[in-house]
Amino acid sequence: MRYLALFILSFLFWLLLTLDVSVANLITGAVAAVITSLLFARYFFDRVYKFLQPVRYFWFVVYLVVLIWECIKANLDVAYRVLHPAMPIKPGIVKVKLELQSDFARTMLANSITMTPGTISVDIIDDYLYVHWIYVRSEDPAEYSRQITGRFEKFIKKTFE
Amino acid sequence: MVSTILIAIGVLFNLIGCIGLIRLPDVYNRLQSATKCGTLGTCSILAGALFHFGFVDAGIKALIAIPLLFFGATAAAHALVRGAYHFGVKLGDKSVKDDYKDAVK
Known part of the structure; x- marks a missing residue:
């Protein structure tokens, strides 16, 4: 099949x-x-058979719109940090708990994170995703998990899982 | 007209990506600039090509190149960051946090 x-x-x-x-x-x-x-x-x-479920295509379109919007915001953000004379960066690698289970959904989440504001996914070990962040906004794990994965997780769950 | 604007935006973002590649302090931050600005810039140029040619073969090839570039750039950035870390490249002086250090050992 x-x-x-x-x-x-x-x-x-x-x-x-x-x-x-x-x-x-x-x-x-x-x-x-x-x-x-x-x-x-x-x-x-x-x-x-998941290819044949139309509702997934609807959520895929929603996901694409969110992704493109976040992508543009990401670029303006990085462009601002690069061009600013003082270079306001505060980089670090943070650990985020993953809610998604399937491999493909996790791949898509890691890809989306790499494309969005100041974050690059480094590795997945067990249920944790390690993310390099150009400006660590918060020290609280729940808060930064929400900021990094929260934007995509629900759409990816509906589309790919 | 639309294609000209899109291509101009794309070139501008690629330029910013290159400036970031020189200005930012360490390999991880430089990759941030290279992947993000490089990818959006190039995607914008390809979208400009699509508008310029319309839906003939050159335009559709430009459209197909966008998802290929998306997957290629993200996979390459991930591989480079992970490879650099395992090779032993330190995070720059400004770094405030490193959760990955404990996980690798």
Whole structure:
């Protein structure tokens, strides 16, 4: 099942990338997609039927809007810290408790954190995510967990888990 | 017109990213500037290309490059930060907190 899902996804990706429906191109894409799905399907999602639940696509769009908005804010924030003559930075690595369980949802959360205000995910050990933060706003674990993961966690939970 | 504005914003953010790469004190902070400004800047340039060409093959390729860049840049930043830490690069003088130190040992 997951072989088929990955094959369809990679074949669609190939078609988008080449935008060409000649027979030779379709065969090349099919062969490449078969190789991809044979090699990588075991890293793919366990429960493929989740692709067919429309409500997840709705939350995905909401998540994208939130992500793009946070991304723009992140850039203005970093640009301000870089250009300010005194460079107001206070960096440090903080530890955040993860609420999400599945690997893919955790990957998406770590990616979103890397793209947003002054934070880069460093590592996940057990249930804790280690985050490098350019300006540590608070010393209280509950408070900074809310500031770092709170913006995305509920959307990612609804979309990917 | 829209494409010109988007590309100008993109170039400006890439410039700020480069300035940050030089000004910030240690490898971790420099990566912050390089990944964030670099990625948004480049995504903005690609969006500008999409508006310029419209939905023909060049425009759609620019659109596809955005998620690829998103995953590539975040994975690279994560790998570099983690690699630098395990290699033994110290956090800069201004750093106030390091929870990761206890976890690695």
